[in-house]
Amino acid sequence: MNFDMDLFSQALLQRAPGHIAEHLQLVIIPLVLAILIAMPAGILLTRPAYRHHGRRVMSVFNAGQTIPPLAVIALFFPLLGLGYGPAILALTIYALLPIARNTVAAISAVPAEVKDAARGMGMTPKEILFRVELPLSVPTIMSGVKTAAILTVSTAVLAALVGGKGMGAIIFAGINFFRFELVLAGTIYIGLMAIVLERALSLLEGLLTPAHLKNRHGAHRRAA
Amino acid sequence: MIHFDQVSKTFAASQRPAVDRITLHVKQGNICVFVGPSGCGKTTILRMINRLVTPDGGTITIDGRSIMQMDPPALRRTIGYVIQQVGLLPHRTIAQNIALVPELLKWPRDKTEKRVLELIEMMGLDPSEVGHKYPHQLSGGQAQRVGVARALAADPPIMLMDEPFAAVDPIVRLRLQDEFLRLQQTVQKTICFVTHDINEAIKLGDYLVVLKEGRLVQTGTPIEILTQPEDDFVLSLLGDDRGVKILDLTRAETLMEPFENRLGPIKSNGHRVQSIDPVKIALEMMMQKNTDEILVCKGTRPVGILRWPAIKTHVNRISGGTV
Ligand SMILES: Nc1ncnc2c1ncn2[C@@H]1O[C@H](COP(=O)(O)OP(=O)(O)OP(=O)(O)O)[C@@H](O)[C@H]1O
Ligand SMILES: [Mg+2]
Numbered sequence: 001m002n003f004d005m006d007l008f009s010q011a012l013l014q015r016a017p018g019h020i021a022e023h024l025q026l027v028i029i030p031l032v033l034a035i036l037i038a039m040p041a042g043i044l045l046t047r048p049a050y051r052h053h054g055r056r057v058m059s060v061f062n063a064g065q066t067i068p069p070l071a072v073i074a075l076f077f078p079l080l081g082l083g084y085g086p087a088i089l090a091l092t093i094y095a096l097l098p099i100a101r102n103t104v105a106a107i108s109a110v111p112a113e114v115k116d117a118a119r120g121m122g123m124t125p126k127e128i129l130f131r132v133e134l135p136l137s138v139p140t141i142m143s144g145v146k147t148a149a150i151l152t153v154s155t156a157v158l159a160a161l162v163g164g165k166g167m168g169a170i171i172f173a174g175i176n177f178f179r180f181e182l183v184l185a186g187t188i189y190i191g192l193m194a195i196v197l198e199r200a201l202s203l204l205e206g207l208l209t210p211a212h213l214k215n216r217h218g219a220h221r222r223a224a
Numbered sequence: 225m226i227h228f229d230q231v232s233k234t235f236a237a238s239q240r241p242a243v244d245r246i247t248l249h250v251k252q253g254n255i256c257v258f259v260g261p262s263g264c265g266k267t268t269i270l271r272m273i274n275r276l277v278t279p280d281g282g283t284i285t286i287d288g289r290s291i292m293q294m295d296p297p298a299l300r301r302t303i304g305y306v307i308q309q310v311g312l313l314p315h316r317t318i319a320q321n322i323a324l325v326p327e328l329l330k331w332p333r334d335k336t337e338k339r340v341l342e343l344i345e346m347m348g349l350d351p352s353e354v355g356h357k358y359p360h361q362l363s364g365g366q367a368q369r370v371g372v373a374r375a376l377a378a379d380p381p382i383m384l385m386d387e388p389f390a391a392v393d394p395i396v397r398l399r400l401q402d403e404f405l406r407l408q409q410t411v412q413k414t415i416c417f418v419t420h421d422i423n424e425a426i427k428l429g430d431y432l433v434v435l436k437e438g439r440l441v442q443t444g445t446p447i448e449i450l451t452q453p454e455d456d457f458v459l460s461l462l463g464d465d466r467g468v469k470i471l472d473l474t475r476a477e478t479l480m481e482p483f484e485n486r487l488g489p490i491k492s493n494g495h496r497v498q499s500i501d502p503v504k505i506a507l508e509m510m511m512q513k514n515t516d517e518i519l520v521c522k523g524t525r526p527v528g529i530l531r532w533p534a535i536k537t538h539v540n541r542i543s544g545g546t547v
Contacts, residue, residue, distance in 0.1 A: 117311025120276055121324050121374070122301035135315050210315035212358035 008181035016170050016185045023166040023193065026156040030088055031149055034095035039141070041096075042103025043129065058104060065097045073158050087156075087164025094155055095148040102144025106137030135210045142205040146198055153194045157186075167193075225414050226250040226273060226382065231282035233268055242268045244438040245282070250431070253412045257429035259419055259461070265438040266418040267308060270384045273416060274303045286382070301325055304375030308386040308418075310367050312359035318344070318370050319355040325378040343373040348403070365392035369400070383415045389424070401427055422461055426450070426469060434458055447473045451542050467539040471503040479503055479538055480520040480528035496521050497530070503538075506530050 045054045067075075073090045080086035110133050118128045160168025167186045174182025206214070226249070233243040243265045250256040258266045271277040272284060275296045284291050291299060304325075312321050319340050326336040344351040347369040359367055368391045375383060389397045389404075405428065408415065419425050425432055426446040434441045434449065434457075442454040450470045453459045462469065477499035496519040497506045506518045516532035 111311075111314075113307065113309035113311040114313060116276070116309075117305075117307050118313065120271075120274060120300060120305040120307055120311075122297045122299075122328055123324075124297045127328070132313060132315075212315050212360065 004179075004181055007179065008185060011170065011174075011182045011185035012188065015182070016167065016189050019165070019167045019170055019186075020189060020193070023153075023156055023168075023189070026087060026091060026159050026164060026166045027149065027152045027193070027197070030091035030095050030152055030156075031145070033088075033092045034099055034148060035145060037092070038096045038099035039103050042100045042141075043107065045100075045104050046107040046133075047125075054104060054108075058101060061097045061101050065101075070158055070161075073162055077162060082163040084159075084164050087159035087162055087166075090162075091152055091156055091159065095152050098144045098147040098151065099141070100144075102140050102147075103137070106140030106144075107133050109140070110136050138208045138210065139205065139213060142201065142208065146201045146205075149197045149201060150194050153197060154190060157190060225252040225287060226416070227285045227288075228269075229283050229285075231269075231272065231279045231284060233265075233272065233277060233279050233281075241438050243272070243279070246438075246440050247282075248433060248440065248443060250414060250416060252414050254430040255408060255415045255417055255428055256431045256433060257417045257419060257425040258433045258435060259422060259425040259429075260435035260441075261461075262420060263437075264435040266420075266435060267386055268438075269435075270305075270386055270416055270418055273382075273384055274300045274305055276300075297328075301329055301378065302380050302382070304378075304380040304383040304385075304413075306368075306371050306375045306383070306385040306388045308390075310364075310371045310391075312367055312370060312374070314359050317356050317358055318362070319351075321359065321370060322374045322377050324374060325380075329378055331378075339377060343376060344370075346376075346407070347373045348399075365396055368392060379411075381413060383413050385415060386418045387420070388417075390419075397424075404428065422463060423469070426473070434461065467542065468504065470542060471507060471535065471539065474503045474538070475499065476501050476503055476506050476518075476520045476530050477528065479534045480530040481534065482528040483526065493517070493519075495519065496526070498522070499527055503530070503535060507535060 044050050045057055072094050073087070076086055076090045076093075080089060114132065114136075115128060118132045123131065156164075156166050157168035157171055159166050160172050167189055170182050171186035171190075174180060174184075174186065228246050228248045231243060231246045232241050234241040246269065248256075258269060260266060268277055272279050273286075273291070275291060275294075312318075313324070316324075319337075322340045322343055323336050326339060331339075340355070341351050344354060349366060349369060354362070354366070354370075359370070362370065368388060372385070372388050375385070389400050392400060401424065417428060419428075429446055431443065432446055432449050433443050434454075436457055442449055442458050444452075447470070449458065450462060450466060450473065453462060453466075459466070476497050480499070493513075493515055495509055495513050495515060497509065499520050499522050506520075509518055510516060510532060518530045519526050520528045520530050
């Protein structure tokens with residue numbers, strides 16, 4: 001197979017950039033939807049009234065994550081048909097799992113004596129959630145969001161298979177016509193998007209993380 | 225002020241009640257110390273007062289009002305609670321931890337800040353050094369003192385203190401106990417204090433509650449319990465040096481030979497104690513100075529003489545000849 005440099009640079013500089021916006025839509029919309037669904041669901045699963053369901057729901061979530069992304073899309077194909085909407089839906093469902101799982105894990109990991117003290121000082125359950133449990137859970141929840149984001153960037157490629165467009169369009173065109181140049185150009189953008197998204201979310205995480213968990217080393221040095 | 229009437233609690237997982245039909249009364253301005261071996265229900269009793277544990281029998285009232293009629297968060301904001309595991313909030317600085325309850329009560333900011341500084345100093349810590357630190361940067365003993373400061377912050381009339389001095393070394397513990405007693409002289413709070421250290425209980429308590437397996441074994445002032453232990457359990461809890469502990473709580477004047485009853489001139493070897501000093505101090509002086517009598521004074525006026533045989537007879541009488 002010969003590598004056509006002209007085709008590659010044309011794909012890299014002209015065709016692929018046109019799919020970036022589409023692809024980011026396929027990532028950001030499902031991610032935001034997943035956060036809006038999975039975080040409240042995860043929080044709910046740690047409330048006393050629902051806690052006993054927690055283990056069962058989490059094992060469903062864990063099992064869900066072992067299903068390959070293509071299978072998720074294939075699974076929904078007969079139900080929802082083809083197009084942009086079904087792709088968004090499938091990607092949202094796939095992104096739910098890491099976020100919900102990390103939300104539950106993070107809130108469950110808040111030390112019992114800390115919650116107990118908060119209650120003993122007279123904080124209401126709502127105050128405990130927003131002033132104690134969630135701040136302490138930021139790092140773990142954010143790492144779930146990052147996992148979901150990177151997963152969605154690559155999984156969204158498959159959206160092209162059900163007519164959902166995105167960077168997958170150019171990659172699958174490359175595969176269908178045996179043009180490796182197109183596949184490579186598309187893949188480079190997928191990688192870049194994953195890296196940029198990860199960095200952006202890390203910055204956000206830095207802003208949200210409570211101070212005592214940041215530069216623990218530096219804090220110790222100051223104390224010494 | 226705090227009244228328990230036939231209060232019981234059996235936790236879901238166990239057959240034996242953790243607290244079994246407890247009836248007692250804690251007086252306003254008193255330090256009531258709950259003492260007993262691990263697992264006897266001390267923490268559970270404390271946590272029932274601020275409704276962290278719900279009794280399954282009996283009633284608890286504060287100033288005549290059943291606590292079950294009160295909103296739990298509102299009730300807890302009026303009761304200072306020092307928890308056994310300290311439980312500082314790891315994401316808040318020491319100053320922010322202490323400010324917690326005043327914040328919940330929506331105190332003005334400058335009032336809270338002033339109060340926080342005052343409390344850090346009261347606990348023998350340096351506000352400029354400790355205030356901005358996070359709990360993981362403190363030693364166990366420092367964290368425990370911050371836990372006490374946090375409980376005191378909103379100046380609650382009632383304090384629940386669950387082994388507040390357990391994590392400090394014996395020397396610091398003695399100092400904190402002294403500070404605690406001095407503080408109590410001025411603030412006069414109603415305090416429920418938990419310890420499994422009988423010496424701490426005797427030193428701090430106005431009133432002791434001895435517990436065993438969730439049941440109340442004996443209540444009374446420290447001297448009542450020391451001199452009239454209810455049974456072998458209380459006796460063993462008090463320890464082999466019960467006699468010495470009693471001497472620590474007995475004033476020199478109660479065992480001295482008063483001068484009114486004495487004829488003849490006062491001869492003195494120059495060693496003296498005050499009439500309100502504990503007999504233990506006189507005893508230590510006797511051993512140090514190698515003498516068996518000490519002059520007892522009120523101010524500068526000699527009022528009697530304390531002799532070794534009188535002390536020995538006293539100890540023998542109350543401890544049934546075992547000391
Ligand atoms: N939340 C709980 N669930 C089940 N059992 C409990 C709970 N809390 C306490 N218990 C049990 O109740 C009994 C009394 O416990 P409690 O914590 O009141 O003892 P304690 O006197 O404070 O002991 P320690 O000196 O070790 O702190 C123990 O047998 C304990 O196992
Ligand atoms: Mg306890």
